[in-house]
Amino acid sequence: MGLGLLASKAIRPTTRLINFQNPNNLFLRTIVSKPELRNPEPAAAQPEQPLVDLSPRTPVGGARVHFPNPDDAIEVFVDGFPVKIPKGFSVLQACEVAGVDIPRFCYHSRLSIAGNCRMCLVEVEKSPKPVASCAMPALPGMKIKTDTPVAKKAREGVMEFLLMNHPLDCPICDQGGECDLQDQSMAFGSDRGRFTEMKRSVVDKNLGPLVKTVMTRCIQCTRCVRFASEVAGVQDLGMLGRGSGEEIGTYVEKLMTSELSGNVIDICPVGALTSKPFAFKARNWELKNTETIDVTDAVGSNIRIDSRGPEVMRIVPRLNEDINEEWISDKTRFCYDGLKRQRLNDPMIRGPDGRFKPVNWREALSVVAEVAHQVKPEEIVGISGKLSDAESMIVLKDFLNRLGSNNVWGEGIGVNTNADLRSGYIMNTSIAGLEKADAFLLVGTQPRVEAAMVNARIRKTVTVNQAKVGYIGPATDFNYDNQHLGTGPQTLIDIAEGRHPFSKIISNAKHPVIIVGGGIFERKDQDAIFAAVETIAKQGNVVRSDWNGLNVLLLHAAQAAALDLGLVPQSENSLESAKFVYLMGADDTNLDKIPKDAFVVYQGHHGDKSVYRANVILPAAAFSEKEGIYENTEGCTQQTWPAVPTVGDSRDDWKIIRALSEVAEVRLPYDTIGGVRARLRTVAPNLVQIDEREPAALPSSLRPTFTQKMDPTPFGVAVENFYMTDAITRASKIMAQCSAMLLKK
Amino acid sequence: MASVVKSIIDGVKEKGLGGFFRHLKNEGYLRCLPDGNLLQTKIHNIGATLVGVDKFGNKYYEKTENTQYGRHRWVEYAEKTRYNASQVPAEWHGWLHFITDHTGDEVKFVCFLNLFPWKYHMLRKYKPHYNICNEFVLQLLLLKPKRYGVEHKENLSGHGEEFIYHSKGHALNPGQRNWTRYQPWQSTNEP
Numbered sequence: 001m002g003l004g005l006l007a008s009k010a011i012r013p014t015t016r017l018i019n020f021q022n023p024n025n026l027f028l029r030t031i032v033s034k035p036e037l038r039n040p041e042p043a044a045a046q047p048e049q050p051l052v053d054l055s056p057r058t059p060v061g062g063a064r065v066h067f068p069n070p071d072d073a074i075e076v077f078v079d080g081f082p083v084k085i086p087k088g089f090s091v092l093q094a095c096e097v098a099g100v101d102i103p104r105f106c107y108h109s110r111l112s113i114a115g116n117c118r119m120c121l122v123e124v125e126k127s128p129k130p131v132a133s134c135a136m137p138a139l140p141g142m143k144i145k146t147d148t149p150v151a152k153k154a155r156e157g158v159m160e161f162l163l164m165n166h167p168l169d170c171p172i173c174d175q176g177g178e179c180d181l182q183d184q185s186m187a188f189g190s191d192r193g194r195f196t197e198m199k200r201s202v203v204d205k206n207l208g209p210l211v212k213t214v215m216t217r218c219i220q221c222t223r224c225v226r227f228a229s230e231v232a233g234v235q236d237l238g239m240l241g242r243g244s245g246e247e248i249g250t251y252v253e254k255l256m257t258s259e260l261s262g263n264v265i266d267i268c269p270v271g272a273l274t275s276k277p278f279a280f281k282a283r284n285w286e287l288k289n290t291e292t293i294d295v296t297d298a299v300g301s302n303i304r305i306d307s308r309g310p311e312v313m314r315i316v317p318r319l320n321e322d323i324n325e326e327w328i329s330d331k332t333r334f335c336y337d338g339l340k341r342q343r344l345n346d347p348m349i350r351g352p353d354g355r356f357k358p359v360n361w362r363e364a365l366s367v368v369a370e371v372a373h374q375v376k377p378e379e380i381v382g383i384s385g386k387l388s389d390a391e392s393m394i395v396l397k398d399f400l401n402r403l404g405s406n407n408v409w410g411e412g413i414g415v416n417t418n419a420d421l422r423s424g425y426i427m428n429t430s431i432a433g434l435e436k437a438d439a440f441l442l443v444g445t446q447p448r449v450e451a452a453m454v455n456a457r458i459r460k461t462v463t464v465n466q467a468k469v470g471y472i473g474p475a476t477d478f479n480y481d482n483q484h485l486g487t488g489p490q491t492l493i494d495i496a497e498g499r500h501p502f503s504k505i506i507s508n509a510k511h512p513v514i515i516v517g518g519g520i521f522e523r524k525d526q527d528a529i530f531a532a533v534e535t536i537a538k539q540g541n542v543v544r545s546d547w548n549g550l551n552v553l554l555l556h557a558a559q560a561a562a563l564d565l566g567l568v569p570q571s572e573n574s575l576e577s578a579k580f581v582y583l584m585g586a587d588d589t590n591l592d593k594i595p596k597d598a599f600v601v602y603q604g605h606h607g608d609k610s611v612y613r614a615n616v617i618l619p620a621a622a623f624s625e626k627e628g629i630y631e632n633t634e635g636c637t638q639q640t641w642p643a644v645p646t647v648g649d650s651r652d653d654w655k656i657i658r659a660l661s662e663v664a665e666v667r668l669p670y671d672t673i674g675g676v677r678a679r680l681r682t683v684a685p686n687l688v689q690i691d692e693r694e695p696a697a698l699p700s701s702l703r704p705t706f707t708q709k710m711d712p713t714p715f716g717v718a719v720e721n722f723y724m725t726d727a728i729t730r731a732s733k734i735m736a737q738c739s740a741m742l743l744k745k
Numbered sequence: 746m747a748s749v750v751k752s753i754i755d756g757v758k759e760k761g762l763g764g765f766f767r768h769l770k771n772e773g774y775l776r777c778l779p780d781g782n783l784l785q786t787k788i789h790n791i792g793a794t795l796v797g798v799d800k801f802g803n804k805y806y807e808k809t810e811n812t813q814y815g816r817h818r819w820v821e822y823a824e825k826t827r828y829n830a831s832q833v834p835a836e837w838h839g840w841l842h843f844i845t846d847h848t849g850d851e852v853k854f855v856c857f858l859n860l861f862p863w864k865y866h867m868l869r870k871y872k873p874h875y876n877i878c879n880e881f882v883l884q885l886l887l888l889k890p891k892r893y894g895v896e897h898k899e900n901l902s903g904h905g906e907e908f909i910y911h912s913k914g915h916a917l918n919p920g921q922r923n924w925t926r927y928q929p930w931q932s933t934n935e936p
Binding site for chain 1: 924928929930931932
């Protein structure tokens with residue numbers, strides 16, 4: 001059989017079909033995919049529709065409906081299925097509650113409603129035209145039909161218009177595989193197009209080192225514009241032009257200077273905004289997803305690490321309404337290339353010539369154990385770093401205690417910090433609880449750089465509740481309205497004594513919130529400052545039975561757990577008289593304080609600052625490579641999961657110290673991570689209740705009174721450079737680029 | 746015995762004493778004393794026909810009478826001290842292992858004809874017993890493909906680290922890809 005015969009056989013039935021269905025206009029090409037969509041009739045009103053399936057359906061994404069006022073519940077019918085929704089819900093939300101997923105591009109539940117993509121058209125009974133469900137409020141008794149020929153044809157039409165100017169470059173597009181337009185055109189689009197003209201092309205914009213733009217792909221959903229102005233609080237992005245000349249861009253040639261700019265990559269439904277560092281590195285279906293948490297700040301944002309083989313390819317946010325909603329900061333998102341650079345992969349000993357020589361673990365541990373036994377117990381000092389997990393901190397403390405020393409503390413915790421009252425160092429309001437507040441007093445904290453996600457909550461509260469924000473500290477930039485009350489503790493005393501106008505705002509507020517920066521812990525007069533804050537809280541009725549507005553915003557991921565475990569320096573100059581210093585990832589300790597003749601062990605994952613002072617280097621695993629418990633600033637315990645294997649010969653932190661304890665003949669009694677957690681449970685039971693926030697039991701007013709004199713020096717800046725705060729971010733090239741281009745540092 | 750003595754005397758006469766001694770050494774007769782295997786091969790060779798010599802100098806013998814079937818073809822390796830089966834090149838392998846009756850030289854000849862087909866008249870001249878049919882068989886048996894074949898190489902495993910054969914993806918292949926996906930910290934004295 002010849003090829004031509006085969007082809008004609010294959011073609012003939014189709015031609016006959018076309019002839020049969022469309023006898024009059026044989027050459028007219030139609031766009032709709034199914035014959036019944038050619039001339040759709042609005043669905044007839046069927047009052048007595050026989051309802052077959054009335055079993056409760058699961059809402060889209062397991063969404064729960066919260067009824068603020070039970071009387072306001074209204075009932076609508078989605079495809080004949082009755083659902084109860086609160087008043088004020090849109091048609092789209094009603095459909096979601098009914099378990100019907102409406103296609104959408106411009107609608108995003110956390111942003112304002114634009115209603116310009118028209119993809120969410122549904123048919124509503126007695127309405128002459130299909131309605132945009134995201135912008136239409138649901139009315140009682142409304143009969144919504146999402147699966148009728150009218151709705152289907154409307155979607156096909158919208159999809160055809162969207163695809164008219166969308167380039168067909170999915171094979172080289174980074175969004176390919178996770179693209180809303182791709183998915184929805186497969187599900188709701190037509191199987192052919194009629195467009196034969198030239199497509200529109202748009203000049204790409206330069207949004208900085210993080211966000212790559214391919215503006216020709218943009219479908220003008222304006223999600224990024226709304227995100228920038230509503231959530232990130234920067235007015236950088238906007239819409240220019242009208243009609244087919246419409247473009248998203250920065251109005252003038254300008255970079256996007258927001259610490260949350262990476263989130264526009266996630267909310268962009270097409271590949272117009274993609275990650276610049278991730279561009280052309282991997283396809284999303286070849287990545288392994290590991291749900292873990294972030295350690296670059298004290299918020300503990302929920303993230304998903306996408307890895308391929310031994311390499312972290314990207315970090316994306318994970319939904320957690322209580323902590324980070326669905327955003328993460330740029331530092332969290334783009335620090336991952338730091339995990340691949342400057343890694344310590346072998347135990348090393350510094351030779352007499354001052355150069356490091358790689359050795360095996362046995363040698364390195366025996367050298368450390370020998371020195372640890374040669375010095376006096378009180379000359380031993382251990383410091384845990386910013387990124388240490390709770391397990392390694394308790395093991396370090398146990399180890400040094402067995403050697404006879406109690407000089408063990410966490411970085412960023414000053415002498416005699418009060419670690420006894422948990423309410424004195426965690427965020428008592430909880431991050432989600434900040435949304436209720438109507439007045440903020442920020443004492444020595446710049447939340448925008450210290451904890452960008454907390455700052456996003458404060459911004460949300462300020463825009464929604466019109467909350468007043470007062471700030472005491474050095475001049476800094478906020479992305480919401482604020483009053484700069486002063487720079488030093490003097491202003492704090494003024495407010496405490498009622499002389500300052502802001503004290504009235506606090507006492508008048510229903511839900512006042514005071515946030516004290518974690519940088520205060522480094523000050524010598526921290527007790528006096530806390531006493532002043534305590535006085536303000538007492539006068540403003542900040543701490544009540546139903547509301548606790550007294551918060552401390554910590555700086556590092558390890559700080560809350562370190563304070564829970566009591567890793568607080570006992571005396572002023574134990575480091576100056578030390579002979580044996582064990583630095584467990586401590587890179588921001590003042591190395592000049594360590595005496596010249598001291599033996600320094602550095603255990604960590606990056607060759608950052610402290611390795612240059614170390615005598616022995618023990619390579620450890622980074623947060624992406626180990627199981628570790630971290631407590632965030634609001635006291636919520638969370639756990640990281642290993643996404644990639646450890647590099648070289650490195651080991652988990654707690655295992656190193658456990659092995660060292662055996663070599664040093666002070667064997668610690670646990671061999672597994674379960675054993676270490678059982679030990680954690682005896683010290684701080686809240687640290688083993690994963691994913692639970694344990695509020696402080698006792699109010700901080702139980703704090704003993706101090707008569708310490710307050711130091712009038714102004715509050716300092718705790719985070720000098722938002723993009724480079726710890727060993728991982730300092731090793732990252734992307735972060736270095738960011739701080740050079742965006743912060744001009 | 747007399748013939749052996751006669752051939753020795755002939756050899757000495759022809760080459761001189763030193764030359765004869767060198768000849769003995771090259772042919773491996775001196776190695777016969779410690780290497781019984783070689784001695785046995787040498788004894789086998791008496792009365793056998795030398796079928797061909799390959800490009801490495803290995804000699805291929807055949808003796809059809811008074812030998813056990815299956816032991817009537819053998820090779821005397823050119824290398825007298827360190828020999829093994831991998832030194833037999835591909836074109837002779839088939840003949841030696843009774844896969845084919847075409848010797849390595851014939852295979853080479855067909856290779857030559859494939860390269861220079863206009864010299865087919867040589868086929869009739871030098872190999873009159875060939876016909877087109879078994880020439881076709883020979884083409885199938887061509888063990889050295891023209892374009893992508895590589896030169897025969899003996900297996901040197903066991904003669905030092907550098908001689909061990911490692912396939913392309915092997916961890917010890919010097920040309921293998923670097924799969925390290927991180928950059929280790931290089932120790933320097935100053936930050």
